[in-house]
Amino acid sequence: MYFEVRGEKTYCSNGTGSIDPNRQSVVFVHGAGLDHSTFVLASRHFARQKFNVYAIDLPGHGRSDGVALDSINELAKWLRDALEALEIKQTSLIGYSMGSLICLQFAADYPEYLRSMALVGTSIPMPVSDPLLNAAKDNSHEAFDMANTWSHSKIAQLGGNENPGISMMMSGQRLLEASREDVFFADLKACNEFTNSLELAEQISIKTLVFVGDQDQMTTPVKALKVAESIPNCEVIYLSPAGHAMFSEHPNAVLDGLIKII
Template sequence: MQLSVDGVETFVATGGRPFEPSLPAVVLLHGAGFDHSTWALHSRWFAHHGYSVLAPDLPGHGRSQGKSLMTIAGMADWTAALLDAAGARPARLIGHSMGSLIALETAARHPDRVSGLSLIGTAATMTVGPDLLKAAEANDPSAIDMVSIWGLGLKAELGGSLAPGLWMHQGAQRVLQRCAPGVLHSDLNACNTYQNALAAAAQIKVPVTFILGERDMMTPAKAGKTLAAAMPHARTVALPAAGHMMMIEQPDELLAAIKDN
C-alpha cells in the first residue's frame, strides 16, 4: 500500500492482506541498501496469523520517494511517523542490521509506540570498514560485491538456496544494484556513526529477542551478545552456520525465532 509519511509517498508491503489497525501490529525494518522484499516470507506469515504488517521501503529505497535519511535517529523518528500514518497500535518492531538499530532507537525515543523488539544481525557498534565506505561513496560496484560476499554465510555462497535454481548471492546483488546512487553509502555511514545503542538499550522496557548468526562476518555474534548483555532480560537465539543475511539463508529458523518472541 501507499502511505504519506512526513509528506513523502512511501511504499509499505502488508504481507498480502490489507492493513487492519485494530490488530496487533508488526513492523519489519530492512537493512542498508535493501527494501521490503527482504521480508517476503516473514511478512506473509505474520499477516496470515493474526497480525497487521507494515514492511516499508525506507525513504529513497525501493518504491518509496524522497531522499534517504542520514541518521539512525532520523530513521527512528520516521518509523514512529509511519505508525502514526497507518493508525497502528503500539507495534512490535523486527529489524535486520541497520533496521535493528532503527528498531532499538525507536523504542528508546518513542517507548509508547513499541510493544516488543526482535533484533536480527545486530551489534553494540556497527562499524563499517573504510574501504567499503569509500567504494559506496563513489558508487563503485565493488561496494555491492563486498556487502554480498561478507553478508552471506558459506553455505549460501555455495548455492544453499531452499528454492531450486535460485542463487542467494546474485539475488542479494540485484536488490543492491537497484539502489539509487548514494543510498548505500548513506545507510552504511548512518550505521558507522551511530553510537547510542548501549544507552538506548538501557531504556528498553519491552520484551527483546536477539537473533544472531554464528558465522556472521558483518555483525559478529560476539558483538551482538555485547549489546544483549545490556538488557538482562533479553532472549538470545544463535543460528548455527548462519551469516548476516539470515532472512534468505535460514528463513524457517529465523521465523521460528521471531514468532516465539
C-alpha cells in the same frame, strides 16, 4: 500500500494481507541498501495469521520517494512519523542490520509504541570498514560485491538454498543493485556514525529477541551478544552456520523465532 510521511509518498508491503484496526500490528525495518522484499516470507506468514503487516520502505528505498536519511536518530524519528501516519498505536518491531539500530533507538525513545522487538544482525556500535564505505561513496559496484560476500556464511557462498530454485548470493546482489545512487552510502554512513553506546540497549524495557549468526562478518557474534546481554528482557537465538543474511540463509528458523515473540 502507499501512504504519506512528511508529505512524501511512502510504500509498505502488507504481506498480501488486509488491514483491520482490531488486529495486532507487526512492523519490519530493512537494512542498508535494501527494501521491504527482505521480509517476504515473514510478512506473508503474519498476514495469513491475521496480523496487520507493515514492511516499510525507508525514504529513498524501494518504492518510497524521498532522499535517504544518513542518521539513525533521524530515521527513528521518521519511523515514529510513519507509525503515526499509519495510525499504529502499538506494534511488534523487527529490524534487520541497519534496521536493528533504528529499532533500538526507536525503542529507547518511544517505548509506548512497542509490544515486543526482534533484532536480526545487530551491533552497537556498527562500524563500517573504510574499503566498503569508500566504494559506496563512489557508487562503485565493489561495495555491493563486498557487502554481499561478507553477508553470507562460507557454505552459503558455495550455493544452495532452503528455497528451491533461488540463489542467495545472486538475490542479495540484485537487491543491492536495485538501490538508487548514493543510497547505500547514506545508509552505511548512518551506521558508521551512530555514536550511542550499549547504554542505549540497557534502556530497552520491552521483551526482545536477538538473532546471532555464528559467521556474521558485518555484525560479529561477539558484538551481537553484547547487545543482547545489555537488554534486560532478552532472549538469543544462535544460528549456525549463518552469516549476516539470516533471512536468506535460515528463513524457517528466523520465522520460528519471530513467531515466539510476535
